[in-house]
Amino acid sequence: MRALICESYDGLDALRVGEMPDPTPLPGTALVAVKAAAVNFQDLLVVSGQYQIRPELPFVPGNEFAGVVESADGLDDFQPGDRVVGFVGTGAMAERATAFPGAIIRLPDHIGFEVGAAVPVAYGTAYHALVDRATLKADETLLVLGAAGGVGIAAIQVGKAIGATVLAVVSSEAKAEVARDAGADEVIRYDQVPLRDGIAAATAGAGVDVVYDPVGGEATELALRSTNWKGRLLVIGFTSGDIPQIPLNLTLVKGNAVVGVFWGRFNIEEPARSAANNQIVMDWVANGTLQPLVQKTFSLEDAVDALRWVAGRKVVGRVVVTP
Numbered sequence: 001m002r003a004l005i006c007e008s009y010d011g012l013d014a015l016r017v018g019e020m021p022d023p024t025p026l027p028g029t030a031l032v033a034v035k036a037a038a039v040n041f042q043d044l045l046v047v048s049g050q051y052q053i054r055p056e057l058p059f060v061p062g063n064e065f066a067g068v069v070e071s072a073d074g075l076d077d078f079q080p081g082d083r084v085v086g087f088v089g090t091g092a093m094a095e096r097a098t099a100f101p102g103a104i105i106r107l108p109d110h111i112g113f114e115v116g117a118a119v120p121v122a123y124g125t126a127y128h129a130l131v132d133r134a135t136l137k138a139d140e141t142l143l144v145l146g147a148a149g150g151v152g153i154a155a156i157q158v159g160k161a162i163g164a165t166v167l168a169v170v171s172s173e174a175k176a177e178v179a180r181d182a183g184a185d186e187v188i189r190y191d192q193v194p195l196r197d198g199i200a201a202a203t204a205g206a207g208v209d210v211v212y213d214p215v216g217g218e219a220t221e222l223a224l225r226s227t228n229w230k231g232r233l234l235v236i237g238f239t240s241g242d243i244p245q246i247p248l249n250l251t252l253v254k255g256n257a258v259v260g261v262f263w264g265r266f267n268i269e270e271p272a273r274s275a276a277n278n279q280i281v282m283d284w285v286a287n288g289t290l291q292p293l294v295q296k297t298f299s300l301e302d303a304v305d306a307l308r309w310v311a312g313r314k315v316v317g318r319v320v321v322t323p
Contacts, residue, residue, distance in 0.1 A: 002323065003094030004303040007058045009049030012311065015304050020060060023091065023098045028074045030099055032067040032084060035113035036297075037092040038150075039306050039319045040064070040121055041239050046090065047307075055090045061307075062092030062321070063264075066107055066116035075101050083107040085116040085282070087124070087267065093303050095323045102271045105278050108286045115285075118150060118292040118318040123281045124274075125236065125263040126154040129212065130162060131277070132266075133259045134232045138163030140209035143199065143226070145219050146239060147184065148175035150293070150318040155212040156182040157290045164210075167202050169195065169219070178293070178316050195219060199226040210234065217242040224250055224258070231256040239313075293317030 003020040025031045043061045045051040066085045072078040078101060086104035091097045107116040130136040142159040146152045147168035159166045160183040167186045168179035176187045188198035199208060207228035213220055216238030224233050224246060231254060251258060267274045284290040295317040298306035303321045310319055 001095040002300055003060045004062070004300065004321070005058050006047045006055075006061055009047070009054070009057075011048045012044075012304055012307055015047060015061070015307070017301055017303060020058075020094060022096050025071060025073065025098045028101070030072040030075060030078050030084070030101065030104060031070045032065065032086065032097050032099060032104070033070050034065045034067040034092060034095060034097050034323045036067070036117035037062045037065045037094075037321045037323065038117040038121065039310050039321060040150075041237065041310060042121075043307060044311055053089065060091045060094045062094075063088055063090060064117060064120040065092040065097055066113040067097070070096070077101060078104065083109065083113075083116075085119055087120045087264075089264075093300065093321050093323070095300075102275050103267065105275075105282050108282070111285060114294050114297055114320045114322065115292050117320050118294055119281065119285055119290075120278070121263065122150045122154040122318065123158065123285070123290060123292070124278060125151060125261065126158040126212070127277050127281050128263050128266055128274075129234045129236060129261040130155065130158050130210070132273075133261050134210045134234055136162050136164055136210050141165045141167065141203060141206070142210045142212060143167045143169065143208040143223055144179075144184070144212045145169045145223060146213075146215040147182075147187075148178045148316050149214065149239070150315065151214045151236060152212075153178070153182045153293055153317055154290070156184050159212075161284060161289050167199065167208065169198075175316060182291075182293070190219070195222045196226050199223070207231065212236060214239055216240045216244055218244070220244040221246055221250070224256070227254060227256050229255055233258045235260045294320050296320075297322055
């Protein structure tokens, strides 16, 4: 099969498109013909050897996909021909991938493969973070950093589905429009106003209850300082490239919490709950409550360019590779 191949941990320059053996399904797993695979910032870390998990070389990058089941021996819930989306550790950017039944879910017929591929990680993370980890309530205020990226848009939409007031932090008017279209109640342009001043103005000085932070860097501490009593800072990732050092006295004086979110491990540790979450997310996508934004699609032959697009911070929404 054709696939994007990582042969060394030297980043994007070590990637090439070539032939790999078809994956061999284990008993109780599904073999899926991949129609679309979404690109994540995590993929850049994995191919550079900077992620928590270092796959055995050579490997195929990519961890979320949409496609059609080719075989499902031993599975009662899936049959050949079923349209599905799924999550794998690696292997999505190829013509075929295998997945355990708890890691795939049916894709409604009216949802395209490109949109479907953008659902599992971003929306699964947002739902797990806001519902399971932060217990966000309808009368609370949510601040989303990096709000125009795929993970940020997902957080805006899930937050609005819960009923919260959502503040989106962006760096340009184009990104502000994306955040507004996603449902943000207020947009803070940190390129125009200091972040804490923007939060104070948007909340009439009250501060925020939950911070959704996939960015890291200096914005993390500023946002934490703008939380109110019993606020929660959700640690999603560090797309800025800077892991912040937070003064712990901030958690003491405000009675707030710094909460780690690792959706990938959640799938492993709590598969039944994860599957239930995934079904809720897909139901919301199906009825239009959640609307993934796919900015750009690349062919498999141009998959390295797709990762370069993400690395260059050009992404508004999601980028997808179509094998």
